[in-house]
Amino acid sequence: MWTPPNPDGRWPNDHTLYTSVSGGGKSQALLQNPKIPKRGARVILWDHAPDHPGDHFRTKKGFLVALRKGIERNLKTGAGFRVAFSGPRTVDNYEWWCEAVWRSLDGRYRTYALAEELSAVSISTAKATPMAAILLNEMRKYGGVFHGTTQRPQEIPKTYFEQCEHKYVGQQKTLKQLKKMAEEIGVTVDQLRALDKLQFYVDDGSAKAPELITIKAKSPKGVRWSD
Ligand SMILES: Nc1ncnc2c1ncn2[C@@H]1O[C@H](COP(=O)(O)OP(=O)(O)OP(=O)(O)O)[C@@H](O)[C@H]1O
Ligand SMILES: [Mg+2]
Secondary structure (H helix, E strand, O other), X not given: OOOOOOOOOOOOOOOEEEEOOOOOOHHHHHHOOOOOOOOOOEEXXXXXXOOOOEEEEOOHHHHHHHHHHHXXXXXXXXXXXXXXXXXXXXXXXXXXXXXXXXXXOOOXXXXXXXXXXXXXXXXXXXXXXXXXXXXXXXXXXXXXXXXXXXXXXHHOOHHHHHHOOEEEEOOOOOHHHHHHHHHHHOOOHHHHHOOOOOEEEEEOOOOOOOEEEEOOOOOOOOEEEOO
């Protein structure tokens, strides 16, 4: 299999998973995550609502052309890019998008892959689909950072939980989800039950207790449709 250039094992695992009920604030938490630079970053999105700034494409061709241009310009001038695929949300298309992300990686640079609503493209709670698994398991050493959201943590592959060291856990829908997510990050079910929308416990994967944060909603600025 093709592998990206310039592997560098020193990159930290910054992969991040966001879970909450619909309207709980996942997309806002991702939009406002201070760890993703607002400018100058290489950002590739799977974003259908859309919830995030960037150039959005419904066709694969439009997306790939813009991505290639963004990478070429980034290599020449250091300018960032934000290119989103917003075509049909099928598992096959998600696998194709994951491969496009994989082929964009270069271990000299940070590349952010942001994916909205993973349950829509998950077929099993066991292993992630092949290209998604390659991203999650291997992109770190090529500078890749994965951020994914889901309303339904019980429907997505365990690979996401294992590989995303950072977790934002907001309001949950069922007792089963409350128990699962409380256990994932080491808080109590009652702590999670007390959350309002736009509130999250943020676990950074360390032994520290998760931090409670409250986000103020903002409209995403710079959402563009290109085809
Ligand atoms: N553009 C906006 N302006 C003001 N408030 C907003 C805006 N977008 C979202 N909100 C508020 O923020 C809350 C969280 O919205 P967000 O889109 O982050 O939810 P979500 O968890 O991603 O939901 P879903 O799973 O349906 O995508 C909403 O309930 C709404 O009150
Ligand atoms: Mg959302």
